[in-house]
């Protein structure tokens with residue numbers, strides 16, 4: 001039986017699979033910061049109330065200036081979005097009816113937005129899942145025809161970041177062949193700013209970088225993201241966005257989040273330790289794991305043919321994992337787990353250990 005796509009909606013999964021909802025569920029399929037939003041945002045909640053009764057600043061201030069200062073780039077290189085999701089829709093609309101390359105397995109929204117805009121899509125697969133090894137020669141060969149290349153760096157769902165020299169090589173080849181490279185850095189915050197390709201933005205007019213505020217700052221409900229690219233593209237897209245698309249509260253919360261250096265460092269450290277511990281646990285159980293640099297990781301059971309049974313049994317125990325059946329290029333035998341607090345990670349490990357023991361005879 002095929003499994004429904006359940007991004008951030010575990011109740012849907014239970015109802016579609018007709019599994020009674022356990023009293024308590026823990027959703028490991030979702031991958032925002034388990035530490036929750038920065039305290040400064042939570043404590044200032046009342047302070048945002050006055051923004052409700054006036055129109056937002058039309059350019060998304062004070063967030064726009066905060067982003068430009070944070071990356072040390074001019075504001076003319078930044079376009080804000082109602083989440084990175086809005087940026088992807090805008091890009092697909094702008095490059096309507098062109099030809100785009102997507103390297104799978106990866107985030108499904110690239111394909112969804114491109115399809116909605118009648119774009120031709122070339123689907124490529126990585127050479128190996130654990131290292132999300134890019135098929136560099138194949139990509140370059142296809143750049144002759146493709147106008148766009150989408151890469152998720154670090155990738156969702158595997159969490160792998162391709163080596164910088166490979167990304168630079170692709171940008172160089174893209175520049176020669178007229179192929180724009182879109183790097184989705186929604187999860188780059190989990191490594192640190194030094195890993196971002198934003199510093200290459202002046203060297204490569206064919207580079208577009210998309211960022212999300214959702215993941216690191218645990219604010220998916222606020223909807224805030226941005227892209228960095230050439231001033232010409234930013235200006236062209238700015239004409240297409242609806243007026244006031246960045247709400248006033250989001251613009252103020254975003255600016256506050258950007259100031260949170262200590263919160264970012266603490267979050268990176270927490271996710272790093274939590275993931276290292278979990279990966280160690282998985283490997284001792286005999287599972288394969290992806291080389292993730294983010295706050296989530298994918299694993300495959302020692303007996304992958306039992307994956308469907310495992311997924312259902314976990315759901316019955318109130319454990320929601322992200323299955324990968326609807327990720328092109330994955331065989332549904334991988335599961336993605338977002339790092340949670342210590343207690344929740346301990347629950348997951350106990351349940352998995354017990355399940356493997358019970359099913360070792362199969």
Ligand SMILES: Cc1ncc(COP(=O)(O)O)c(C=O)c1O
Pocket residue numbers: 082083084085086107152155156184186187211212213214220223224225
């Ligand atoms: C890789 C990736 N990019 C972008 C997004 C969209 O992020 P936002 O919440 O900023 O729209 C997501 C959301 O899950 C994602 O996984």
